[in-house]
Amino acid sequence: MKASFRQSMTWLHTWTGLVVGWVLFFVFVTGTASYATQEITRWMQPERPMQSLLVPDAATQFDMAYQQLRSLPQSQQAQSWTVNLASDARNSSALSASWTAAPEPGERRGPTETLYMDTSSGQPIELAEPVRETAGGRALLRMHYALHYIPADTAILIVGLCTMLMLVAIVTGVVAHKKIIKDFFTYRQQKGLRSWLDAHNLISVSALPFYLMITYSGLLFFLYSYMPLAVPLTYGFEPENRDAYYSELMTQTGSGRVLGLGGGGGGPRQAQTEQGGRSGREGRSVRPLPLGQQAEQFTDLSALVAQTEELWGKGQIRSVTITPAARGQAAQLQITPAYADTIRRSRGAGTLSFNAQTAQAIAASPADVAAAEVFGSSMLGLHEGLFADSWLRWLYLVSGLLGCAMIATGLVLWTVKRRPKLAKTGEYEAGHQLVEKLNVATIAGLSFGLAAYFWANRLIPADLAGRQQWEIHSLFLAWGALALYSFSRPVFIAWRDSLSLAAAAFLLLPLLNALTTERHLGQTLWQQDWALASVDLVFILLGLMLGWAAVKVQRKLGQTKHNTATRNRTATVASAEVL
Amino acid sequence: MSKLLQLVAATELARYRWTVGWRALLASVGGFLIANLSVPMLVLFADEQRALTTYSATLFSFVVWLLVIMTVFSMSKTLHATLLVLGALLLMSAVVLLEQGGLLL
Numbered sequence: 035m036k037a038s039f040r041q042s043m044t045w046l047h048t049w050t051g052l053v054v055g056w057v058l059f060f061v062f063v064t065g066t067a068s069y070a071t072q073e074i075t076r077w078m079q080p081e082r083p084m085q086s087l088l089v090p091d092a093a094t095q096f097d098m099a100y101q102q103l104r105s106l107p108q109s110q111q112a113q114s115w116t117v118n119l120a121s122d123a124r125n126s127s128a129l130s131a132s133w134t135a136a137p138e139p140g141e142r143r144g145p146t147e148t149l150y151m152d153t154s155s156g157q158p159i160e161l162a163e164p165v166r167e168t169a170g171g172r173a174l175l176r177m178h179y180a181l182h183y184i185p186a187d188t189a190i191l192i193v194g195l196c197t198m199l200m201l202v203a204i205v206t207g208v209v210a211h212k213k214i215i216k217d218f219f220t221y222r223q224q225k226g227l228r229s230w231l232d233a234h235n236l237i238s239v240s241a242l243p244f245y246l247m248i249t250y251s252g253l254l255f256f257l258y259s260y261m262p263l264a265v266p267l268t269y270g271f272e273p274e275n276r277d278a279y280y281s282e283l284m285t286q287t288g289s290g291r292v293l294g295l296g297g298g299g300g301g302p303r304q305a306q307t308e309q310g311g312r313s314g315r316e317g318r319s320v321r322p323l324p325l326g327q328q329a330e331q332f333t334d335l336s337a338l339v340a341q342t343e344e345l346w347g348k349g350q351i352r353s354v355t356i357t358p359a360a361r362g363q364a365a366q367l368q369i370t371p372a373y374a375d376t377i378r379r380s381r382g383a384g385t386l387s388f389n390a391q392t393a394q395a396i397a398a399s400p401a402d403v404a405a406a407e408v409f410g411s412s413m414l415g416l417h418e419g420l421f422a423d424s425w426l427r428w429l430y431l432v433s434g435l436l437g438c439a440m441i442a443t444g445l446v447l448w449t450v451k452r453r454p455k456l457a458k459t460g461e462y463e464a465g466h467q468l469v470e471k472l473n474v475a476t477i478a479g480l481s482f483g484l485a486a487y488f489w490a491n492r493l494i495p496a497d498l499a500g501r502q503q504w505e506i507h508s509l510f511l512a513w514g515a516l517a518l519y520s521f522s523r524p525v526f527i528a529w530r531d532s533l534s535l536a537a538a539a540f541l542l543l544p545l546l547n548a549l550t551t552e553r554h555l556g557q558t559l560w561q562q563d564w565a566l567a568s569v570d571l572v573f574i575l576l577g578l579m580l581g582w583a584a585v586k587v588q589r590k591l592g593q594t595k596h597n598t599a600t601r602n603r604t605a606t607v608a609s610a611e612v613l
Numbered sequence: 614m615s616k617l618l619q620l621v622a623a624t625e626l627a628r629y630r631w632t633v634g635w636r637a638l639l640a641s642v643g644g645f646l647i648a649n650l651s652v653p654m655l656v657l658f659a660d661e662q663r664a665l666t667t668y669s670a671t672l673f674s675f676v677v678w679l680l681v682i683m684t685v686f687s688m689s690k691t692l693h694a695t696l697l698v699l700g701a702l703l704l705m706s707a708v709v710l711l712e713q714g715g716l717l718l
Contacts, residue, residue: 035687205679209683261648264671265652267650268653279664283665406665410672
């Protein structure tokens with residue numbers, strides 16, 4: 035393409051990066067927020083109780099909740115009981131007992147009700163107001179691969195294509211470098227283009243392994259949609275060929291499920307029914323005894339919980355689930371650890387199961403899994419980071435934010451590099467203008483939209499029907515409005531105003547929170563509810579960063595004005611001399 | 614004279630743009646097909662555990678696509694890139710077709 039390999043790769047890096055940059059920025063911003071999905075949802079449901087200060091041992095907590103589950107009339111017919119302990123696990127600041135009813139025909143899961151409990155008295159906490167419905171962190175999580183307002187199937191293909199180009203951009207970006215180590219330690223301030231380039235390099239190299247992992251693994255979530263011909267070309271184009279492949283694969287991987295079909299990593303519905311035979315509908319005819327009645331014959335469950343806590347350590351039990359005997363299976367007690375002992379994406383890893391009547395341990399299926407499956411599921415596990423404890427989670431968040439910064443600096447770099455040339459020839463190309471404006475509209479606009487999402491959560495009445503959808507609409511309405519504004523103003527002024535607005539929106543969020551709820555920083559810090567407090571603190575941090583960028587733009591604007599003024603003055607003097 | 618120069622420059626630019634467009638097509642569509650075809654190709658070498666090899670090869674196919682894209686844009690002559698991609702496509706399809714027809718091995 036160009037004279038040398040390196041030049042060709044630089045060219046490819048520039049253009050692939052530009053073409054998909056805006057979509058990727060959206061994916062990275064919402065994806066980074068998804069590392070705090072549960073924390074964000076909790077922030078968006080301020081009615082939920084705060085961290086308990088006094089946390090008794092697991093058996094005591096379990097007993098309190100178990101007594102409620104056994105005595106409450108509405109939990110007797112449930113299909114399962116779950117006790118979430120106040121523990122070191124993520125999103126586990128409060129003790130709660132919940133029960134899930136049998137699913138309605140056509141539904142996959144029945145409704146779940148939850149009762150929060152005071153860990154010191156064992157009494158249910160009467161919530162002052164019902165917990166509001168919210169789109170929460172899950173909506174952001176879904177948006178980062180399925181976008182919004184367009185059919186999910188199409189969106190997933192769009193995001194996949196952009197991800198593939200991102201992979202190209204990352205690898206060519208690395209290849210294009212002569213001295214990647216030296217560049218990493220270089221930052222030249224106040225040098226215009228050089229500074230942007232240095233910043234882009236520094237940010238990109240600092241978390242390079244993360245970007246590579248996140249991009250490649252992102253492709254594996256929808257493996258078969260992105261390489262749609264791979265399996266048909268090997269096994270044949272008929273649907274039954276495909277099913278044959280799936281069941282063959284499940285036997286050979288030894289994991290009993292197929293990865294790469296999107297969603298929760300479950301198998302294709304039909305193949306899984308054949309394998310597990312537990313999809314349910316056939317077995318409905320024999321009605322098992324309600325859980326409440328079965329519980330009369332259960333062994334001392336809290337002894338099992340105490341025993342497990344001794345084994346794992348204090349605060350290491352996340353939850354305890356009880357399922358009734360049904361279809362020939364014994365009633366079970368399942369104890370889930372705070373953190374899985376594997377990075378692989380595997381449901382129920384590390385969970386201990388006991389027969390609820392005999393207290394006998396039920397052996398887990400042997401984890402003899404093929405290497406390719408270990409690789410694939412580890413990639414997905416690394417992408418989601420569900421295994422990460424709170425420190426590693428912060429690292430994930432920082433890496434994600436660096437990813438957003440990498441894309442943003444890259445997009446801006448493109449315009450900065452071409453600005454002087456265009457200024458010299460005097461032609462300000464339409465294409466260049468469009469990129470400049472799209473940059474403002476996307477980078478500052480989406481930041482503002484995200485802040486608006488949280489504003490909407492606090493301002494939309496808590497009992498409004500369909501308020502989740504309005505939270506999401508608010509994100510896009512605010513974003514759209516700011517984008518329109520950016521398109522109507524000169525680029526630098528648009529940058530300054532949009533960044534300032536986004537900064538203000540984030541900085542004022544903790545204040546709005548304090549005015550509208552009882553879960554503000556004054557409360558959360560005092561109660562040492564770090565998870566909840568950190569959401570407000572991150573808002574402040576984001577606000578400061580956006581504000582810093584706005585100040586930078588303002589300085590630049592001042593300089594340009596000054597320069598133009600000087601130039602005009604010399605021009606006047608010159609013309610006066612001529613006269 | 615200047616008009617002639619402008620015309621030459623314009624056609625030069627147009628030519629360049631067509632080249633870029635054609636290479637983008639080769640890299641995207643050609644690369645996509647080659648990546649998909651690389652799966653049955655690799656499975657040819659699998660004696661047993663066909664499904665597992667298919668899965669592994671699909672995991673690898675994204676790297677194949679990446680390499681095709683980089684190759685197409687790094688070759689100095691567009692004609693060479695074209696020949697390479699079309700040649701690879703032809704060869705791979707032929708092998709896969711023969712294999713499925715039971716004519717190979």
